[in-house]
Amino acid sequence: MASQDPSVQIDRDHGRTRVRPEGRWTLIADPDGRQRASEALAEIEQPSQAEWDLRGMEALDSAGALLLWRLWGKEYPAELQCHEQQRGYFERLAGLAGRIPEPPGRWWHPLVRIGEGLYHALQAGGQMLLLLGQILVSTGYALRNPRFLPWTELSATIYKAGLRSVVLLGVINFLIGMVMAYQMGLEIAKYGANTAIIGVLSIAMLRELGPWITAIILAGRTGSAITAEIGSMHLTGELSALRTFGVSPVLRLALPRVLGLAIAMPLLVVWADFTGMVGGMVVADASLGISPSLFLERLPHDVELVNFWIGVAKGVINGVIIGLVASYYGLYAQPSTESLRRQTTASVVTTLSLVLVLDAGVGALLAGAGLI
């Protein structure tokens, strides 16, 4: 194949240089050919002043054409003879001169980044509040016109987010109950106050761990799914299709998810409380010598019922947060995979942050009100 390698014939007479490239100048995926062509071209003095005859080339691709064009200083040489097809490349290259726009610049100054972040956070907060308002209005409307209540979607959400999470949530909470009881038991046993485990474990489980673990699992399992689901409707144009039929995406997509989670979450919290405490009971029996019957007998004395209701109430609030934030990030996604990735991540992170902030806030409020 040596005869096909790109080469250059140079004739010099009477101070005029004639250049005739030969061989295959298909260089786009051929680093050796590019090397050889560059070396051959480097021998030409004042290439743009020479006479060029490209008609002897066996083949020319855009990389070959570009190589020549650059050699000529991005303009036509003094004389050029070539095939019509070859000329096409140079005409396009000539047509591009001065038309290539700069890539849109981005500010990387830290102050700008902080400002941008803050702006976006405030914007997201405002839009989320707006969505919450729209959901409340939609709820009011649907309650006055029950035919508009999206029952199918509502029950689907309760089933998918609620029933389908039961096993996972149960196993995790059972294990967490065991671990907590074991760790607390080690300290408590030092003081011989073994029965204190009943109150300590139960209050922690009912007030904090139950709702909190449920929120983590549901944010990861359901929140991300909701964002991805609604977000990808941008890609397929389903959101526009819904609007075309006069169906409000807020009423049909966001409302049933928020409502469904607000219904399913407290039930899941009860289940999480139950499995967590059973896990604790098993360990209390094994390592602290507290039998399940003693555990259950002391439970009503050591733990006030209000703790249970606080946990359940947190479940409702967390359900609303997960549904609201997940729907928000889905509805405000752009139709691209990159946006979908960003929105899904943001959905889970924001949900968990909000749940934690509200949890701490409610805790402080209740403590202030004397409801320890």
Add this chain to the structure above:
Amino acid sequence: MADSRIDPVIRVAGLRTRLGDRLVHSNVNLEVGRGEILGVIGASGSGKTALLKQVAGLLQPESGQAEVLGVDVHRASWSEARELRKRWGILYQNGALFSALTVFDNVAFPLRELARYGEALEEDMVRELTWLKLAMVHFEPEDAWKLPGELSGGMVKRAALARALALEAELLFLDEPTTGLDPILAREFTDLLGELRKELGLSGLMISHDLDALASLGDRIAVLGEGCILTTGSLEEVAQVDHPFIQDLFTPTRGQERMYRLSHPGN
């Protein structure tokens, strides 16, 4: 079917395809000569896209073989297959642009991928080649920084064509190139394909139902139906074939009929 062309770029022989339980192709034979574009038509569900995927090596046949540029697509070694893929471009029906990348980066993508095989082009060469490819498909430079989600249908097709041509393909697979475009844009895109095809000496396998595209790009038309190629020939020859789908396809549309009456008031 016996074609006297010496140098076929695509040769499909005895291809048999099964998708799930359904036998899509029972025995498909076809040839595409160098510099020729073969248009494939057929009813919905007759396995046109499956055929394209077979030939492009995206789908494994049950039996039979597909030879592209002299290489058996389904039995090629990994490196043979890679060399082959550099020589063809696929224009997907909906563009299949990478939605996270700008148009510019989409077109530069195949060029930048070369670096992974030790064939790297310098970045400023990649950049200028990308601009050149975009110019070839008449893509306005100002729009090159847009994301695919921000483009109109015609721009998506042109960007996808620029990407398909990025590695100087000599063979193009065109899956419904004008579908989803309005008639004016469709004609523009067909003209663009014709212009580039002449300039670059492209061969092609085109699936299309657009008579305009078939008439101006398809040198021969193959009709796919009942699991095999029913007939091959020029558009005029194929139009004579007595098959319900073909007769339906070639029945003038109401718009064409009325335009005809407008220009021939006597009829």
